[in-house]
Amino acid sequence: MTKPSETLDALNAMPANSFVAAVEKTFERAPWVAEAVSGGRPYGTVAALHEAMMRTVRQAPVDKILAFINEHPELGSRVKRAELTGHSQAEQGGLGLDRLSADEFERFSRLNAAYRQKFGFPFIICVRRHTRDSILRQFERRLSNDAETERAAALTEIGLITRLRLVDAVDGPGKPATTGRLSTHVLDTVSGRPAPGVKIALHEIGASARGLLKETITNADGRTDAPLISGEPLRIGTYELSFHIGAYFAGLKHAQSADPPFLDVVPIRFSIAEPEGHYHVPLLATPWNYTTYRGS
Amino acid sequence: MTKPSETLDALNAMPANSFVAAVEKTFERAPWVAEAVSGGRPYGTVAALHEAMMRTVRQAPVDKILAFINEHPELGSRVKRAELTGHSQAEQGGLGLDRLSADEFERFSRLNAAYRQKFGFPFIICVRRHTRDSILRQFERRLSNDAETERAAALTEIGLITRLRLVDAVDGPGKPATTGRLSTHVLDTVSGRPAPGVKIALHEIGASARGLLKETITNADGRTDAPLISGEPLRIGTYELSFHIGAYFAGLKHAQSADPPFLDVVPIRFSIAEPEGHYHVPLLATPWNYTTYRGS
């Protein structure tokens, strides 16, 4: 995330051509969107500005919409080159998987070709809200849509993409929620206390790979000093938290364990479906049992 | 439960008048039911015999059905005198509540009068499948039925009553399920072992009283030597299991507790809705947390 370069107040006050220059990059190669909403200023919230821009797109004639959609680059190349893998971990929120393998590149190429042949425009998806596996699953699902459903799906994704860009570019009141949060805590139910010093690893679990996103250690409250993921959309996909509770209990006098301990590294595998949601995935554990749940 | 006095084989082989004499008491003051099914012998299962008798009742003319229903005594008196309170605990499976209070007797009397006025026959319910609170709830619910629905409800209850009587009276293959089971076990999740020596009390929880049904202690397997209830229908109603885990953990070196202990007597309150079901209600506990569930 880069620091927003403008405030909503400034955008509301500046001359029309400055306004267009400031926000047109949000909608790829479509300055007409910014131009159309300039006269609607002032906007009370960033969300209201974004909604006005999306309304402009949706109310355009079908030909113009299709041309606009067509201005978007093909996903295959973007995935390969940039969005999914080229950005630094900091920008990406640490997807952790390597670049596309030859097989995956080939699969994307085939899907792109089939999609363009069926719909006549490129497959559009808000990449920042998905893991690679999730993109592939969406790709295959949407290929079976009819043309009208798919045009709507493309606009929905464009709404998500441009919302993220606008939130990145503009500061002000009423920013739409574009970030999620993944957090955890560990409770030692032998002693009824938060478990400090427990090593936790977070992996993304892909069909063909497993990528380490984060390693951390619980603090005195049994929590991590920072959320496991925050400040960005949670990518739809499958994850695994590994809690090293064997080492934790081995360090306590009172715990009755075995050799080897019944529980050592506890894997909690779960999927995220709401990129803007809050997923709290705690662990309540003894050396012999545990409970986990989606909390909030 | 008394020992069955006849076997199905013997009933199948005996002269018709002996057969009628042997089974007619199952259907109150209705020897015609036994007479009608005598010719259908031999019956392969006790359930088949019972079904034949109930078919006879259901296929009788409406007048005869109503007369048959009317032969049943009014519940109020039965409840007061016998079924709910007069039997010894052993016979009753330990309902544990005292005799009807004056208020409750009055409430039953009012319900009986209202019911008879509306339907023209007495309220019939298989008392052995209900706690007193459940009988009252059913009474009030069924008062709002229309006549036909309620006639069917009365026959359903007569089916349940006579099924229990027949199962008590006749031994043989294919006895219908008329008994339920309530069981528990206690798991010490600090040490990953069954918890022995845990005192457990079972109460029936009524709207106006709380009756002790059983006190017991877990054995080396963390279970009770006998099910908490078995060999009879489970009475529909609300119960509470009290697990004395504070005393249990106080006796162990490894448990980290507080003074007073966070958990001492753990109450688990639940209702039974299926008299012929199996309810397994275990406790997984540390001094600081517990989990319970309906298991099987």
Place this chain on the structure above:
Amino acid sequence: MTKPSETLDALNAMPANSFVAAVEKTFERAPWVAEAVSGGRPYGTVAALHEAMMRTVRQAPVDKILAFINEHPELGSRVKRAELTGHSQAEQGGLGLDRLSADEFERFSRLNAAYRQKFGFPFIICVRRHTRDSILRQFERRLSNDAETERAAALTEIGLITRLRLVDAVDGPGKPATTGRLSTHVLDTVSGRPAPGVKIALHEIGASARGLLKETITNADGRTDAPLISGEPLRIGTYELSFHIGAYFAGLKHAQSADPPFLDVVPIRFSIAEPEGHYHVPLLATPWNYTTYRGS
């Protein structure tokens, strides 16, 4: 809790006699304590001021300490008249139990007499940190102490009493922790969401009575808008939270329940041992199972 009437800054700056007048009421009938610490000003924290006062007491000659202890009124009368029952609920933090019964008053009288005979001074306990049952238990335990242990115990309690009074009277940095917190939340693990609209009751469970402390309802986050108890010491004793989850699940389409529901009002009984601690006692529930734990 009343609003503190002075700031530490003001106490540090005022003339000695004003200082003594302002803080002497903290230590019953012992202006010499305030006088002794006046010269030690300025104090950096409220805790430092309190520690200086307690050090003065502890370093006094035994005779003076005993005289000081003897200035405290007998508990029996205080309990009866004021501390435990006479204060309004708001002042007391809602203990909820009624005034002493004749039996209890008699029991307190007997304990007071036995205690004074054995030790020669009245039984002192920081009443605001205990339920009535806990006071009685402490009373009986401490009666078996030897004189020296018990003199130390009395001073410890005086430290707790005066700490509370000083924190009530003086605002400023470094106030010692004198308040605890009891909180809860309800998670619907059928739908993986906080459970809103769940009625919760909190009772104090005494040996001879059950007092309602609070009734509330969970908000959209499955939490209560305010902690169940906060802003005061948690009274050492036994409590019961009742969660009305039967009504909650009955209002949801997706929940599979029974009639009557297996779980209706779930009682969670627990004891508090640390008046200044944070007790988070949540419920994770489906219509058929639940988990609770001491969280934080």
Place this chain on the structure above:
Amino acid sequence: MTKPSETLDALNAMPANSFVAAVEKTFERAPWVAEAVSGGRPYGTVAALHEAMMRTVRQAPVDKILAFINEHPELGSRVKRAELTGHSQAEQGGLGLDRLSADEFERFSRLNAAYRQKFGFPFIICVRRHTRDSILRQFERRLSNDAETERAAALTEIGLITRLRLVDAVDGPGKPATTGRLSTHVLDTVSGRPAPGVKIALHEIGASARGLLKETITNADGRTDAPLISGEPLRIGTYELSFHIGAYFAGLKHAQSADPPFLDVVPIRFSIAEPEGHYHVPLLATPWNYTTYRGS
């Protein structure tokens, strides 16, 4: 497991030389053990016969014990050739890991050489009670023992090996416990019922490999028709049960899930430390939470 070829009764009754011929193979190349216990017949239990044989070994002069230990083949070769990998899955209880890799073979060779140099006899371990990882861990641990401790450890292992062989060879009363059991069940806590039709996989988790031991499906009781492992020692080591509850809940109308489901394949990773123990590792689950524990 092969069918025992003799009964204890027959062994007790046969001539001494036949007895020796029948049981000498239990103790490798040491017919003197069988000869020494022949005169002690009749033995009341298989355990008593085994104890007599082990007593004979332990009471032998140190030189004879060392010679006896030395008759045992080196583990490296056995592991490579036979015990761990050469036997069929049925005989082995399905260890599931492939043959030793070149690296592992090299590691065993180095350990064998170091061990023989330090102690002068081969490393002996009851292979049927361990996974390969567990054998390596034991190997490294025991290398740091002193000579006397390690001689005792070798005899303990010989006791375990010969006990298994004797139990395999002789039928009769009082067989010592040589088999363990691993079982599971799945409870659907949304509906308070056992979960039928849930696919379960059991893997052995090794440091360098993951071996599938079993795939099965829960029956109407939420259990597997046969225990996951039984009739043999449980190999000390780490295992993972995978419960396919996503597919299960997707098939039910009432479950509220997400897309993708929060929980799909739930991995439960645990270690077994008692080869003759009973490990019951159940899963209590909704689409959003689960609990597991070592039960019994």
